[in-house]
Amino acid sequence: MGVATAPPGPAPESGEREETEASSESDRTGPGRAHWLRVAREAADDLATDAVAREQAGKAPFDEVSRLREAGLLTLLVPAESGGGGADWPTAYAVVREIAAADGAIAQLLGCHYFLSWSARFFAEPALAARVERRSAAGQWCWGGGLARREPPPTLARTAHGLVLDGRQSYATGILVADRFAVRAVRAGTGEPLAVVVDPGRRGVRIEGDADTFGQRLAGGGSVEFDAVPVAADDVLGSLSADEDVLSPAAALASPVGRLVSVQLLLGVAEGVLAEAREYSRTGHSPWQHAWPAGTPHDPQVLTTYGELTVLTRSASALTDQALAAVYGGLARGAELAYDEYAEISVLAAMAEAAAARAAQESTTRALDVIGARSASARLGFDRFWRNARTHTLYEPGAHRLREVGNYFLDGGHPAFTLPA
Template identity: 70%
Template sequence: MGVTTTPSPPASASDPTGPGRAHWLRVAHEIADDLAIDAAAREQAGKPPFDEVSGLRESGLLNLLIPAELGGGGADWPTAYAVVREIATTDAAIAQLLGSHYFLSWSARCFTEPDAAARIERRSATEQWCWGGGFAPRDFPLTLTRKGRGYVLEGRQSYATGVLVADRLAVRAERAGDREPVAVVVTPTHPGVRIDAAEAFGQRLAAGGDVEFDAVPVTVHDVLGSLAADDDMLSPSAALASPIGRLLSVQLLLGLAEGALAEAREYSRAGQSSWRSSWPDGSPQDPHVLTTYGELTILTRSAAALADQALAAVHNGLARAEDLTYDEYADISVHVTMAEAAASRAAQESTSRALDVVGSRSATARLGLDRFWRNARAHTLHRPVAHQFRDAGDYFLNGAHPPFVLPA
């Protein structure tokens, strides 16, 4: 896969803020166009996305969120969300990989001291690391045991995004003894780390897999900080990690819905629908086609409007920084929960019913339209929409705050 974009130059003293939003959106559009060329063939092959990650690295997108003074792109979260959504319209698996990378590489700011976070981000920018892993709770957690001046990490983590291509893993582990959950950074090339590729039916290019840790040494500097979900104990920066990460999923699902509708529309405009009616096949005047597109467009744009509200809430929360109150955080989390539910429903409906519009031709493997449905379905399984409706309803009826949930 050839990427036409050129690497972004490191920020200089005369450019302390990075290239700017317009630059990154242009780069994301070019990457999405490049991925679209052979999206169906690459997805069917299911090979680890080393070439795709190289393209992201060459374009500068891996360093987008790292401050310019540390050698990164100097962009903000609204820009990162827009980049993920743009790429998801053509390749949702690569968008998931990139979104997970953004969250994990940025998470040091939430869970460790500023100086330590800056050291990690500077090195990540210099060496252009791709991050994989995840902080979601597991039924069988990893164990971090004290040994000498450091620790050893043991256990097996089920599916985690990006691990097949990652330069660094960020994972959740429990300290032996008090069982406090902490964020840990691990080098995947250590001989005690074994990674097995996942056999998922969707999001196959997200480089996901299971990771086994066999007495892997961890220094004290590689333990970032607590992931405890006690809302009363969370700092504002740590609390915002939940809605920030979940909003990445919202953008990915919106991109999926928009991409599926755009691709189906091309077939409808070309008269390639196989629906039988009194209208010629695939006619843009077919009332069934018009009704379906109308429903799905309204559903997707409604979800996008809720996502915009959630994004504004998150952005305002980041601006308030340590002045953020618990009630303000809870309100941000509710906005994201509602956006999650709407985006999940929009993605599932659009990617499924777009196949109906195209008709029996959508079953052709060559077209690869099924990848949109499989990707949406696989992604939404990690956080079922029923949970989001329940949390939103509990807030509306009882004033209950949504739980602190880190993204899977």
């Protein structure tokens, strides 16, 4: 198993060499962070204008995925030489957070896509990872599924006709709209956990829109059944074993990298609800619904609540910055990363996730108190922030992260290798 920090693109033909050497830095590395943040803000503004109506309709987010695809955000993390945006994880995190402030469910869909589409870099050999990314960029794939431990997992077995996948994956993000699934399966006979890519168009794949969650309704969640689905050798990315003889510290970074997707989603939701509540308090109406008057904005209790929630969210954001720097540093070290370094990075990510979960839950709950009885109006849509945050934290409980932090603080225990749900 290998970790590719930068899967190489195809070498230029001799006749193209001079033109390639003369290309700009942007051609080689992508447009840059400022460009992608501007694109993300434009996409977020677009999503915000009809967020309430779309969330209440609860349709599968095909249109929303098309908006992200047209903006170039689906290929953000693919190297520019492989046909992608050439951006890094700090930029991808910032994009998820920007989108989450407008629409938490679409941010979950996008964050899941980033993590799964990048998973080949953690679990596959570099050459295979490069092939997967080039195909993903060429097809503008949206990824869905999940690699978290589930019982019972699908089984990958070898037959006379090749590898086949059988079983069921319960709730998974993006399953209704994905062009490719990345799923956790176990190898028949040995029980070794594997990351497997599945084309939803293959025979034997049956998708069910049975999630019916009260929040994150636009995240394209559902379940999928596999009935003797053919799997090519290149679609088996690699092992998900937590055994230290198999799992390298660099591959184990998949856990904190995924945790920080959750963190940015939660912080974006917290910042989004506070921004909308502030606009309502200042101007007398919701930024997207201009006909509903606000209450008294400068009540001392209201000011105190805004102050407390701002401190809580900014504190979680500062802790997240520390975790992000540690994760990015670990990715840069690659194969030189040691297990003790990985443990410290993982604990920082756990701290950030616990803090962000609290900030999101407090902000989305108490913002309703600030607005008062008017926040009960479905037309204003303030409740969607609370429902999205609460649904997400039910799948990713902050208490689990706190136990990891406590164990590390008290006994120096390394966090278990777990992948986000």
